[in-house]
Amino acid sequence: MKQLLKGGRLVDPASGRDGVFDILIDGDRIARVGRDLTVDVGVTVVEVPSGLIVCPGLIDMHVHLREPGQEHKETVATGTAAAVAGGFTAVGCMPNTNPVNDNAGVTEYMLKKAAEANLARVYPIGAVSRGQKGEQLADIAELKAAGCVAITDDGKHVSTALLMRRALEYTSMFNMPVIEHCEDPSLKGDGVAHEGYQASSLGLRGIPSEAESIMALRDISLSSLTGGAVHIAHMSARQTLDAVRFGKSRGARVTCEVTPHHFVLTDEMLAAPVAYDTNTKMNPPLREAADRDALLQGLADGSIDVIATDHAPHAADEKQVEFDHAPFGITGLETAVSLCFDRLIHRGIVTLPRLVELLSVNPARILNIPGGSLAEGAPADITILAPDLAVTVDVARMKSKSKNTPFNGWALRGGVAATIVGGRLVYVNADTGLDLANW
Amino acid sequence: MKKDLLGIADLTADDIYRVLETADAMREVGQRPIKKVPTLRGKTVVNLFYEPSTRTRTSFEIAEKRLSADTLNVAVAASSVLKGETLVDTAMNIEAMSPDMIVLRHASSGACHLLSRICRSRIINAGDGMHEHPTQALLDAFTIREHKKEIAGLKIAIIGDLLHSRVLRSNALLLTKLGANLWVCGPPTLVPPGIECLGVRVTTSVDEAVRDADVIMMLRIQQERMQGAFFPSLREYFNVFGMTTERVKLAKPDVIIMHPGPMNRGVEIASDVADGPYSVILEQVANGVAVRMAVLYLLAGGVEDEAAA
Numbered sequence: 037m038k039q040l041l042k043g044g045r046l047v048d049p050a051s052g053r054d055g056v057f058d059i060l061i062d063g064d065r066i067a068r069v070g071r072d073l074t075v076d077v078g079v080t081v082v083e084v085p086s087g088l089i090v091c092p093g094l095i096d097m098h099v100h101l102r103e104p105g106q107e108h109k110e111t112v113a114t115g116t117a118a119a120v121a122g123g124f125t126a127v128g129c130m131p132n133t134n135p136v137n138d139n140a141g142v143t144e145y146m147l148k149k150a151a152e153a154n155l156a157r158v159y160p161i162g163a164v165s166r167g168q169k170g171e172q173l174a175d176i177a178e179l180k181a182a183g184c185v186a187i188t189d190d191g192k193h194v195s196t197a198l199l200m201r202r203a204l205e206y207t208s209m210f211n212m213p214v215i216e217h218c219e220d221p222s223l224k225g226d227g228v229a230h231e232g233y234q235a236s237s238l239g240l241r242g243i244p245s246e247a248e249s250i251m252a253l254r255d256i257s258l259s260s261l262t263g264g265a266v267h268i269a270h271m272s273a274r275q276t277l278d279a280v281r282f283g284k285s286r287g288a289r290v291t292c293e294v295t296p297h298h299f300v301l302t303d304e305m306l307a308a309p310v311a312y313d314t315n316t317k318m319n320p321p322l323r324e325a326a327d328r329d330a331l332l333q334g335l336a337d338g339s340i341d342v343i344a345t346d347h348a349p350h351a352a353d354e355k356q357v358e359f360d361h362a363p364f365g366i367t368g369l370e371t372a373v374s375l376c377f378d379r380l381i382h383r384g385i386v387t388l389p390r391l392v393e394l395l396s397v398n399p400a401r402i403l404n405i406p407g408g409s410l411a412e413g414a415p416a417d418i419t420i421l422a423p424d425l426a427v428t429v430d431v432a433r434m435k436s437k438s439k440n441t442p443f444n445g446w447a448l449r450g451g452v453a454a455t456i457v458g459g460r461l462v463y464v465n466a467d468t469g470l471d472l473a474n475w
Numbered sequence: 476m477k478k479d480l481l482g483i484a485d486l487t488a489d490d491i492y493r494v495l496e497t498a499d500a501m502r503e504v505g506q507r508p509i510k511k512v513p514t515l516r517g518k519t520v521v522n523l524f525y526e527p528s529t530r531t532r533t534s535f536e537i538a539e540k541r542l543s544a545d546t547l548n549v550a551v552a553a554s555s556v557l558k559g560e561t562l563v564d565t566a567m568n569i570e571a572m573s574p575d576m577i578v579l580r581h582a583s584s585g586a587c588h589l590l591s592r593i594c595r596s597r598i599i600n601a602g603d604g605m606h607e608h609p610t611q612a613l614l615d616a617f618t619i620r621e622h623k624k625e626i627a628g629l630k631i632a633i634i635g636d637l638l639h640s641r642v643l644r645s646n647a648l649l650l651t652k653l654g655a656n657l658w659v660c661g662p663p664t665l666v667p668p669g670i671e672c673l674g675v676r677v678t679t680s681v682d683e684a685v686r687d688a689d690v691i692m693m694l695r696i697q698q699e700r701m702q703g704a705f706f707p708s709l710r711e712y713f714n715v716f717g718m719t720t721e722r723v724k725l726a727k728p729d730v731i732i733m734h735p736g737p738m739n740r741g742v743e744i745a746s747d748v749a750d751g752p753y754s755v756i757l758e759q760v761a762n763g764v765a766v767r768m769a770v771l772y773l774l775a776g777g778v779e780d781e782a783a784a
Contacts, residue, residue, distance in 0.1 A: 235668075239607070239641060240606075353561070356563050357563065359584065
């Protein structure tokens with residue numbers, strides 16, 4: 037079974053390609069890449085309309101699939117359906133499930149569910165500590181053997197400097213990063229929003245930016261001490277970006293990610309258009325314009341390695357409560373690409389090759405997983421993007437089981453045309469003019 | 476006025492004057508032998524209180540009864556919240572019985588905004604978390620105007636726990652809208668970040684705040700909201716920030732001393748100041764009824780406007 041994707045602009049920074057190329061797919065692999073490829077009879081030829089972008093499959097390394105334990109919010113099946121609809125061929129799923137993914141049994145369960153759904157690839161991320169309690173290390177070798185690609189106590193920070201030190205030292209033998217949710221719990225307190233004028237005015241308890249940056253500085257220091265790789269998750273504050281830049285300048289093995297909501301929104305969303313909208317409550321919180329602008333600068337200058345969504349589905353009734361009592365988090369898989377195009381590409385913040393690095397090349401490199409490249413022989417994980425597609429975000433059409441997004445109704449320019457995982461077409465958007473009926 | 480009274484933030488200076496002028500008329504009702512007018516006859520008002528309150532709940536209830544509304548009090552103990560019914564479900568159940576207004580007191584900021592979005596009934600904010608307490612600010616303004624005529628140009632000092640105070644936020648919005656020269660004062664640990672954006676002067680010196688002030692408003696040290704060590708001890712707090720007769724002497728000779736209650740005598744205010752000649756604390760309580768009658772009346776009038784339209 038062979039297919040030829042003909043035409044379209046191929047953006048594949050890992051191979052140094054950016055231009056009109058054809059891609060021949062043989063089964064689940066890329067067979068050939070070249071200009072004006074000729075093929076034998078029997079190969080399905082698909083013309084990619086001009087204006088569309090063909091790139092290595094996007095990878096979201098920070099997703100909460102909620103299964104096992106919170107299937108009313110999301111399942112592996114609905115979460116991976118949302119992923120492919122959002123252009124992602126692979127996701128890294130967080131361990132704060134119930135039970136926690138701190139042993140091979142949970143990891144294998146997630147992978148079994150992912151195989152049944154057969155949509156996006158799922159890369160489980162294990163817990164740093166048993167039960168994410170911050171006391172003793174989880175069985176990390178077992179997690180690695182079962183398929184985990186990184187460890188994290190996401191949802192909270194790694195509880196002590198000593199445990200973080202041990203985690204960085206121990207995982208270095210597996211070539212796995214420790215992903216850190218940076219948050220000093222004493223500074224965060226029971227804060228629910230960014231500490232600043234907006235929270236003060238609305239009477240919401242504040243979370244200072246330094247709750248994040250202090251923990252990042254701790255972890256970067258420990259990375260230097262141990263030589264272990266630390267990845268700073270969902271960075272929100274300009275102080276944290278400064279910390280990462282400092283670490284990188286000293287050669288520390290530190291990488292970092294930002295979410296679309298942190299580079300698009302600010303804490304002004306707490307007050308308007310809907311005051312106390314719980315879909316503006318996430319952790320870390322939406323920060324100030326100066327932070328948002330610093331993150332855009334970090335995306336532009338290369339200080340930031342990855343865009344990840346921190347897709348955090350919650351049921352409607354869980355969010356329909358007092359702001360103080362609402363759970364933190366919003367969905368992200370199905371809005372990320374449109375937000376990236378609208379706010380980063382069309383505003384000239386980053387180039388397309390740079391965006392592909394942020395959404396595909398770098399997550400694959402950090403997690404040491406296949407993908408991020410359309411070189412010959414690579415897995416046929418391909419995302420086709422429609423940079424000028426007019427998109428109106430509509431929760432009613434989303435595949436995710438939860439609808440908690442602050443972007444509903446937003447008109448954005450740019451979207452996803454098709455998603456191909458291992459040579460299989462798993463999502464196509466007919467609005468883009470792409471005809472994959474013969475795939 | 477809008478459908479609901481969620482906060483002073485939604486009111487214009489004209490709205491505020493309208494409430495204060497209406498309250499003038501309402502106060503006269505409370506001075507009659509028969510303290511009742513038929514204005515809200517046939518209207519149902521539910522006082523839904525999720526926090527303990529004596530003054531505010533009593534004041535609303537008296538105001539409602541003087542206007543002949545059918546009124547009932549739902550006091551929701553914190554324990555029954557933990558049993559599981561959400562605020563939204565409780566409100567929707569009350570809504571099903573077709574009340575005209577819901578007066579809500581709740582520990583979470585924004586709780587009234589949540590109900591406002593889902594309820595047909597008019598929502599009156601009787602205090603939401605650390606956010607706003609609009610009827611308190613209105614009755615404070617009413618009390619100040621009784622003594623000082625005009626609020627514009629007055630030096631007003633608000634002193635105490637600024638961080639956790641909804642009274643501060645409502646008063647800061649209201650008094651700056653009416654042109655007061657507003658100073659706020661408290662320990663740096665209890666000053667909300669960015670508060671100066673509300674157009675107030677911030678100081679940690681009580682003497683500076685009080686000097687030549689026309690009005691001194693003390694805020695309660697809300698021990699129930701203190702989760703950390705914001706200051707070393709109540710004793711030290713009183714020494715640095717407590718209102719004493721000596722400090723009152725720095726103010727204008729005709730200064731008035733206000734407090735939204737309940738007071739902690741010997742913590743934020745010395746007893747001889749609270750009970751002394753400058754204190755208008757009990758006048759504030761008395762005026763609360765008239766101001767709340769005015770708010771209820773104006774919002775109910777809105778109901779009829781819509782029906783007629």
